[in-house]
Amino acid sequence: MTVESTAARKNTRGGGKRTTAKKASPAKAKAAAPAPAEAEQDQLVQLLTPEGKRVEHPEYAIDLSDGELRGLYRDMVLTRRFDAEATTLQRQGELGLWASLLGQEAAQIGSGRALRDDDYVFPTYREHGVAWCRGVDPTNLLGMFRGVNNGGWDPNSNNFHLYTIVIGSQALHATGYAMGVQKDGADSAVIAYFGDGASSQGDVAESFTFSAVYNAPVVFFCQNNQWAISEPTEKQTRVPLYQRARGYGFPGVRVDGNDVLACLAVTRAALERARAGEGPTLVEAFTYRMGAHTTSDDPTRYRADEEREAWEAKDPILRLRTYLETEGIADQAYLDSVEEESETLGKRVREVVRTMPDPDTMAIFENVYADGHALVDEERAQFAAYQASFADAEEN
Numbered sequence: 001m002t003v004e005s006t007a008a009r010k011n012t013r014g015g016g017k018r019t020t021a022k023k024a025s026p027a028k029a030k031a032a033a034p035a036p037a038e039a040e041q042d043q044l045v046q047l048l049t050p051e052g053k054r055v056e057h058p059e060y061a062i063d064l065s066d067g068e069l070r071g072l073y074r075d076m077v078l079t080r081r082f083d084a085e086a087t088t089l090q091r092q093g094e095l096g097l098w099a100s101l102l103g104q105e106a107a108q109i110g111s112g113r114a115l116r117d118d119d120y121v122f123p124t125y126r127e128h129g130v131a132w133c134r135g136v137d138p139t140n141l142l143g144m145f146r147g148v149n150n151g152g153w154d155p156n157s158n159n160f161h162l163y164t165i166v167i168g169s170q171a172l173h174a175t176g177y178a179m180g181v182q183k184d185g186a187d188s189a190v191i192a193y194f195g196d197g198a199s200s201q202g203d204v205a206e207s208f209t210f211s212a213v214y215n216a217p218v219v220f221f222c223q224n225n226q227w228a229i230s231e232p233t234e235k236q237t238r239v240p241l242y243q244r245a246r247g248y249g250f251p252g253v254r255v256d257g258n259d260v261l262a263c264l265a266v267t268r269a270a271l272e273r274a275r276a277g278e279g280p281t282l283v284e285a286f287t288y289r290m291g292a293h294t295t296s297d298d299p300t301r302y303r304a305d306e307e308r309e310a311w312e313a314k315d316p317i318l319r320l321r322t323y324l325e326t327e328g329i330a331d332q333a334y335l336d337s338v339e340e341e342s343e344t345l346g347k348r349v350r351e352v353v354r355t356m357p358d359p360d361t362m363a364i365f366e367n368v369y370a371d372g373h374a375l376v377d378e379e380r381a382q383f384a385a386y387q388a389s390f391a392d393a394e395e396n
């Protein structure tokens with residue numbers, strides 16, 4: 001299957017439905033902000049409906065064992081619990097900030113479980129579920145948010161890069177890494193996570209160009225959670241995001257980001273394409289950020305409750321749970337055991353965070369220049385004097 005043929009086929013499916021290309025005066029277009037995302041809902045690849053009903057898709061099949069299905073449920077429940085605990089810890093003053101993944105569990109667990117150990121992940125700052133799938137201890141994610149370290153894990157131990165705050169930049173890192181994988185002749189793949197907002201960044205556009213031209217083995221996994229802080233997706237694009245791939249010469253696919261089975265199937269297929277030397281794929285996981293952008297944000301100031309309520313009905317965990325229960329794949333004892341496990345995880349997270357050692361306050365001046373610098377020396381001395389002034393004040 002060539003890049004062109006796949007791209008053409010995928011985009012034919014999306015053709016004719018576009019509502020954004022309507023001719024309108026600039027003022028009118030502004031007033032009636034198009035909603036390409038909603039208009040293209042029917043383009044979603046879905047294998048599990050919001051009601052928990054299993055459906056088939058002509059291009060994407062999945063056949064998981066009962067154990068694997070239960071595993072996806074457990075992953076999502078534990079990830080959500082960890083995330084809720086982190087939000088609470090921030091409210092208690094134990095973390096400086098937290099970026100919640102609430103609502104995006106299926107997108108992250110589905111794509112995360114599609115990866116092979118030798119694949120390499122470049123996350124944003126919200127990929128706690130993917131980190132979980134990579135085997136990164138969840139407590140290691142919290143050091144940076146507590147302000148006690150600059151990362152918290154060795155990226156090469158789990159092939160999971162450090163969290164990246166500079167929006168979209170990791171798409172370039174992933175592309176470069178994928179080009180390296182290609183030169184090494186390895187058959188592993190690379191995945192870059194980013195958001196709908198990041199899709200407007202030049203870094204992402206450059207990544208698309210380079211990866212397409214070099215046929216790099218990279219999957220661009222865009223979690224379209226409908227918001228970039230307070231900016232809705234309509235402010236990022238006039239076409240559904242997945243259609244952007246066409247202009248670069250590789251396929252784009254929109255998947256129901258709240259359907260863990262579909263996210264797994266679509267990501268698996270995209271990774272296989274990359275491994276087979278067929279180049280990049282853009283996966284747009286259509287989902288919703290149920291919480292605030294971060295704990296510093298108040299979404300009630302810019303979005304309506306009704307929108308959140310509508311997405312609540314599409315909850316990723318609830319729909320899988322319904323399916324597992326209806327099909328007799330999980331019984332009450334199993335669900336209870338997962339609940340119990342999440343309690344234990346929550347307790348461990350609280351204990352570990354509260355006992356994280358504070359860094360040496362002077363450490364920030366280390367590793368700035370290999371051979372030191374007069375300006376850094378001056379700043380170090382100033383800061384030492386400032387710190388000492390507190391001790392002096394206490395003595396007096």
Ligand SMILES: Cc1ncc(C[n+]2csc(CCOP(=O)(O)OP(=O)(O)O)c2C)c(N)n1
Pocket residue numbers: 124126165166167194195196197198199225227228229289293
């Ligand atoms: C280069 C850059 N510009 C601006 C910011 C500030 N910023 C932080 S998060 C964010 C929005 C990102 O939205 P999106 O890509 O949709 O990801 P989400 O937070 O929704 O997961 C912005 C603009 C930044 N961190 N880096």
Ligand SMILES: [Mg+2]
Pocket residue numbers: 195196197223224225226227228229
């Ligand atoms: Mg977003």
